[in-house]
Amino acid sequence: MACADTAGDPAVRAKMQLLAEDAQQGKLWAWGWGSVLSVSAAGQLTLAALVDDEDFRIDRLVGGGTSVVGVLAVIVTHPRAMRASRKLGTCPSAEEVDLAIEQVAAEERFARAWYQHVLGAAFNLGAGLYLGLAHEHWVSGSLQAVLGTVSSEAMIFTRPHRLADFAIAPMISSVGSGYGLRSYGVTVSIRL
Numbered sequence: 001m002a003c004a005d006t007a008g009d010p011a012v013r014a015k016m017q018l019l020a021e022d023a024q025q026g027k028l029w030a031w032g033w034g035s036v037l038s039v040s041a042a043g044q045l046t047l048a049a050l051v052d053d054e055d056f057r058i059d060r061l062v063g064g065g066t067s068v069v070g071v072l073a074v075i076v077t078h079p080r081a082m083r084a085s086r087k088l089g090t091c092p093s094a095e096e097v098d099l100a101i102e103q104v105a106a107e108e109r110f111a112r113a114w115y116q117h118v119l120g121a122a123f124n125l126g127a128g129l130y131l132g133l134a135h136e137h138w139v140s141g142s143l144q145a146v147l148g149t150v151s152s153e154a155m156i157f158t159r160p161h162r163l164a165d166f167a168i169a170p171m172i173s174s175v176g177s178g179y180g181l182r183s184y185g186v187t188v189s190i191r192l
Contacts, residue, residue: 015097018163019085022104025160026079033155034074041067059131059140066127066148079160080107101163108164112156120152
């Protein structure tokens, strides 16, 4: 299929639009969480360096360290849709678009899987237990565990996942005068 034929195909255009929108949401998610966690890490580590109270310093170092791990998680796991949308360019084949959607959907399902919740909770519980067991900072350790887990859950739940929620095989169908995306009995219409 020639480039003009592919670009004119409404199904391909609709899929490309979905990828582009998912990429934009991924960019907002990555920059938003990366910024929040970077400010948290910088603030806590700066406080640790400026304050003479040893107990306060330990709490801030652990909190800052967990925020740094969060920043690294955002960098390493940034949404695939951001890369896929750029990689496809302006004239991909229908097969390339379908493959990109399948890969993005698989990555989105992985990023929101049950074990991601367990991993986030276990990491933050470990940081809280470290503060409690090693330094007898049970209050700050409990806060670290709870607030860190809430933060990791918020990261998971706000991560873009629209393509993961949709069935891939019979994805685009005719809906009135446009095209729609079918998933679990729900159709999202895209007017052309």
